[in-house]
Amino acid sequence: MVTSWSQGEQTALDLYVKSYRGLSATLNRRARAVEKGSVSFTTFVSGPYGISERVDKYETVLLIAGGSGIAAVIPYLKKLIYGYNTSTCHTRRVHLVWQLQTLDLAMAAEASINSLLEDDTLSDGYILTISIYVEAGKLAKLGRHERAFVVKGSVNYSRIILEEASGQHIERRSNAEESRGEVLVMVRDLLDDNVTMAELEYQPE
Numbered sequence: 001m002v003t004s005w006s007q008g009e010q011t012a013l014d015l016y017v018k019s020y021r022g023l024s025a026t027l028n029r030r031a032r033a034v035e036k037g038s039v040s041f042t043t044f045v046s047g048p049y050g051i052s053e054r055v056d057k058y059e060t061v062l063l064i065a066g067g068s069g070i071a072a073v074i075p076y077l078k079k080l081i082y083g084y085n086t087s088t089c090h091t092r093r094v095h096l097v098w099q100l101q102t103l104d105l106a107m108a109a110e111a112s113i114n115s116l117l118e119d120d121t122l123s124d125g126y127i128l129t130i131s132i133y134v135e136a137g138k139l140a141k142l143g144r145h146e147r148a149f150v151v152k153g154s155v156n157y158s159r160i161i162l163e164e165a166s167g168q169h170i171e172r173r174s175n176a177e178e179s180r181g182e183v184l185v186m187v188r189d190l191l192d193d194n195v196t197m198a199e200l201e202y203q204p205e
């Protein structure tokens with residue numbers, strides 16, 4: 001799964017890979033053979049394929065991921081943060097809700113989380129909040145910033161969606177219109193006419 005996004009030309013491509021057969025098995029085998037440093041070999045990659053959702057037109061974006069589904073939303077987070085920093089999008093709040101069995105996967109993705117939080121610092125402000133719900137195992141602090149919260153238990157989807165749809169987490173500007181903006185929620189259920197749902201093509205097992 002490609003987790004990279006860039007406005008300009010990229011010299012590197014970030015991938016989340018689950019080992020099965022073929023290329024993924026080769027990547028896993030060669031990576032395990034090298035404790036430190038890097039390993040290289042030639043391969044051919046085609047794509048990208050699929051449809052991208054235009055998320056930057058919404059005032060509030062709530063992204064919900066389970067397990068390895070985090071790979072599908074990281075590029076959207078990067079694009080939204082870039083748009084906010086360059087004043088090229090309408091989004092003013094982004095909330096990532098990530099449900100996990102244990103914290104292991106989050107610890108493996110900690111570098112990606114830190115990178116997102118470090119980019120989201122325009123004028124000492126930010127739009128991104130991360131809530132990680134862990135069903136089992138020990139909890140630990142994640143990230144170098146105070147905006148990635150780790151909680152024991154399962155997500156209360158109804159409560160979170162209602163809070164985000166209400167706009168209560170967005171500080172209103174003095175010249176802002178009174179009517180709240182639309183909200184994009186990446187889940188299956190729609191609550192009201194002000195909420196738009198988009199289901200990403202990548203659906204982990």
